[in-house]
Amino acid sequence: MSKLNKDILFLIIEELQNNSKYLFSCLMVNRIWCETVIPILWRNPWRYSINYKKISLYFIITSYLFDDIKELLTKRGILILGQSLAFDYLSFCKNINIKVIDDIISIGSSLEYNRFLLQEEIYSSLVKKFPEIKYLNICGTYEIVYLPEAKVRLESLCELTCDTLIDSRYFYRLAHICQQIQRIIIINKNLKANQGTIKLIEFQKNLKYFKWVDEIEVEDGIYYWDVLEDPYTEIFNILKKHANTLNHFDINLRYEYNDYYLDFYDIYNEYNYTFLQYALLELHNLKILEIDSPIFLNDDDFNKKLEMVAYRNLEILEIDFIDIYQINCMVKNSLCLRELRINDFHWNDDNFYNDSLNFIRTICKNCLLIEYLTIPAFPSLEEHFIEFEKLLKKCQKLRSLNFKEIYYEAEKELEFGDNLLNVLIREASANLREIRITYGIKFSLKTLETFLEKWKGRPAVSLYFDNTYFYRKDNSFKKLFDKYKIEKVIKYINV
Template identity: 90%
Template sequence: MSKLNKDILFLIFEELQNNSKFLFSCLMVNRIWCETVIPILWRNPWRYSINYKKISLYSIITSYLFDDIKELLTKRGILILGQSLAFDYLSFCKNINIKVIDDIISIGSSLEYNRFLLQEEIYSLLVKKCPEIKYLNICGTYEIVYHPEAKVRLESLCELTCDTLIDSRYFYRLANICQQMQRIIVINKNLVKVNQGTIKLIEFQKNLKYFKWVDEFDDDYYYYWERLEDPYTEIFSILKKHANTLNHFNINLRYNYYDHSDFYDIYNEFNYTFLQNSLLEIHNLKILEIDSPIFLNNDDFNKKLEMVAYRNLEILEIDFIDCYQINCMVKNSLCLRELRINDFHWNYDNFYNDSLNFIRTICEYCLLIEYLTIPAFPSLEKHFIEFEKLLKKCQKLQSLNFKETYYEAGGELEFGDNLLNVLIREASTNLKEIRISYGIKFSLKTLETFLEKWKGRPAVSMFLEETFFYRKNNSYMKLFDKYKIEGVIKKINV
């Protein structure tokens, strides 16, 4: 392998760019390997600040400073670690991460003013030396966009990570410089004021494909809820403008449920219609990830959701959702490969029909499904018949995750045994992972029959949340050990 030409090596290293241990080991093989891997490592050297050691990065960066600048900074008591450079490292750099770089700069001095002087010189250096900045993380303090060369260097920016505490004027300038960003990640830390700059920045983009919003308030943020200007509605409204290009939508909203006697009271107390309204408009998504209290107690939204078709959706991951509503979202999602639901909400009056319709919808529309989360449905013949049809049709299914939703007290074993019998009859040979939540148990006899008949298939990984039930009976543990040795079970988690 050490004799492969540089082009082939480059392709291999590209595929392994997230494996820092491997890439750093390549530096010591020979000069060709070193010359090939350096440009890959230095696209975003800040991600390796732990592996590479901050002191090494600091030494390389300060080596670029002119001698008179080094002398001036040294007189100020700032540590300068110059060294001869084997490569023009910064010419490969396409990523600026303010927070990490500020941390590296702090090596030079503990004094705030001295760190400011270093920031002035080093960020000026980076803007001049990095020929094309593709990724910018400005979750920090230094105002890099005001450098004279910033306009030329940032015009081709593809990805921005920022927080809402940054001055709006900073975003206004970015909005005028960068209008071809494909990915924007917003960390929301502002409790009492809407950041108009982020709104303008998003509005100006012409090819936005990925948007991520993460709330990072302090734990006591909910005490300030009534003082909020509503940091969401305008931004999420602007996102509708990008409905044709946006294909990845990732939302993580903070909410507090500890102060509510009924968990579901939070859905009535806080208004999340801004997110619901956005989802009705953003129809070209391939990936949708939502962690927030949404969708409940809104009949008007439900009716509109029935009319929406997410025809390109491949991955749908939601923390908490009503069975009826997920059924609406999945319908007509012919490309869906992963459906990950952390928890289902249900209405006992409607759950029989909602759970039955959910199974039928997956069976009819989701033939490409590989990862499926499904609520534990009523232990009724009709439901198991429909579930068996689902297994017959969804032959690409690799992981099946049952969530505790509905079971009859005393009927946990009956449900579990019926489930195993259906799985051994109809599960695809692609199925390699089964996750079973609380409220579903397997009898020893049926479990042994299931594992015996699973022989000849790829080994299965099983995650069983009824830990105490299985661990208190040594017969179960012996059974698991036996079939692990025989290669039927790949992994068992009880």
Template identity: 85%
Template sequence: MPKLNKDILFLLFEELQDNSKFLFSCLMVNRKWCETVIPILWRNPWRYSINYKKISLYSIIISYLSNDIKEFLTKKGILILNQSLTFDYLSFCRNIDIKVIDDIISIGSSLVYNRFLLQEEIYSLLIKKCPEIKYLNICGTYEIVYPPEAKVRLESLCELTCDTLIDTRYFYRLAQICQQIQRIIIINKNLVKVNHGTTKLIEFQKNLKYFKWVDEFKEDYYWELLEDPYTEIFNVLKKHTNTLNHFDINLHYEYSITDYYDIYDDFDYTFLQYALLEFHNLKILEINSPIFLNNDNFNKKLEMVAYRNLEILKIDFIDIYQVNCMVKNSLCLRELRINEFHWNDDDDNFYNDSLNFIRTICENCYLIEYLTIPVFPSSENHFIEFEKLLKKCQKLRSLNFKEAYYEAGRDLEFEDYLLNVLIREASANLREIRIPYDIMLSLKTLETFLEKWKGRPAVSLYFNNTYFYQKDNSYMKLFDKYKIEKVIKDINV
């Protein structure tokens, strides 16, 4: 491998850029390997700060400062380390991460004023020396956008991570400079006021593809005393429906009531569900929010939406009927991960909705690899449709049953059917099965299943059942036996 030319080495190292242990070992092979891997490591050196050791990064950056500045900082009691530079490291840098860099700067002095002086010099240095900044994390307070060189260095910015505590004018400046950002991640830490600058920044983008919003605050105030921090943002996001393909939302909420829908009495979360009606080009949709209101107006509109490009759908809590509407035209769907299904208390509604859900997956989502499915009634129609699903979805790797329905007196019938149909029809790709507490598995049925699974790839089993911990430990002995025989890969009970 040391004889490989630089082009081949570069392609190899590019593929392994997330493997920091490997990349750092390459530095010691020979000079050619070192010269090839340094530009990759220094594209975003802050992600490797643990491997580099922060003191090393600090000394490299300080070495770029002029002698006059070093002398000035030394007189202030700031630690100055002189190091000869083998490479022009900062010429490779395309990433600025304020949080990590400020942590590195703290090595120079514990005094707040001295750290301020270092920030002034080092951020000015980075803006001058880094040819162009592609990734910027400004979850901090230093105003890096104001040096004269900032406009040239930041106008090609591709990814921005920020929080809502930053001064609104700072975002206005960014909006003027950076209009080609493809990925925006906003950490919402401002509970009291809306940061209108974030809205303006989003509005000015011309090719926004990825948007992530994360609430990170403690609820210290009553909702009715606060400004609405969401509606303005989500309304302007609708202007990017043609380009937006990844949407990730994580809202702060707490259920402390019996009826999940009562949470809307405290705050109106419908801005999210109605915004989603506009995002028809999404490939990835991740939602952690209160359950959507189940009203006729929204459901009728949802029925008309077609997420034809959707590949991954992750939702914390959703009505079965609504998720069925969302995936019915998603022919590219590979992952459907639902933490909890909801349904009306009417058994007839659940019967129909769960049956339609299975049919939808079977008829439209034959590329599915990771599937969450509600425990369904022990009806002949459900059994037939589920068997069709397994036959059709031959790429299925993970099958996760979620507790949603319990039919007293028929649990043993369901367990026999489920394990038998998995043996007969499940794809050879199936590697993971998750079983909730309301599917009761007898020791005999489970042993029969594992015996018949022999010859297939080892399967990981996840159970949520306390009855496995019997006094005689018979279930655990069974699992240990089939782990030794490599029928079971992992077991979690």
């Protein structure tokens, strides 16, 4: 391994860039491996600050300061260590993370003014050293964009992470410098709109990825909606203008369902979250959609418009909570869909029979590439099982099947389980590796044994049961599972 061709070695190590443990181990093999790892490691060294000794990062960064600056800082009692470097580390770096760097700077001195001086010199040094800055994390307050060299260095910025507590003027400056940002990640800590972030998004010409994460904090005893001033609507309206380029949309909103609510939709009596629903109607080119928000309001206007939308490029759809009818509308034209991950389904009691049946038919007809599927536990009826069997026949790439309990028929849990396993053993593709079973489905010992016996010859399957108590109370199930784990029919089981 230590004598691998350099190009091959580089490709292998590049695959490890998200695994810091292995990446740092590679540094110790020999000089060739070390020379290969360093450029990869220093593309974004701040992401490894936990693994790196922070003091090592600090000394490397400060070693790039001019000698007269080092001498001046030393006289002020700031820790500076004169040392030669084995590599020109910063020449590989195109990423600035303000938060991490400011944390590292605190090593130099505990005095606030001294840290300010270090910030001035270190950021000036970094901006001069980098020929271009591709990635910038400005979850802090230091105004690096006002340095003389910033305009030239930041013109090629392709990814920005920021929070909404930063002064709007900071973003106005960025908006004029950087108009080719492809990925924007916003950590929202503000109860009202930050006009600077709105302008920054508006000015972009090739925005492909947008992520919004609420981290709003309110004082104890203060009701969240009483102080919220709408940080959302303007930004989500601006995002509609990027519908032609935006392909990854990741939204995590703060919301609270209180115990007194009789219906999940009652949350709209406190705050109107429809800004998200109506933004989605415009974003027709999405490939990845991830949403953690209140359930979409189920009204005729929105549903009629949703029926007309076609997400033809959608590959991954992950939503915390959604009505079955609405999710059916969203995926009915998604021929490229590979993953459908739903944490919980909502349904209308009067329409559940048809909605659940239509959902199965929609997946069967349109989503032939599906690999991960979340499906509501449907009624224990012949028509539903016939359609589910057709789904399994058509969706031969299916690797993971996750049943969610939204429909419960008392005294029919075992009957449903028997029918389900019979269909799976007849029609499930050889690619199926994982089955997740909700509370409303149970299996008898005999049915499980028959299923596992017939599963022999296929790749081992992982089984996840929500109702683990049902299987733990009878030791016969444990013996059965242990037997088939030994025979490598079962890869993993959570009971």
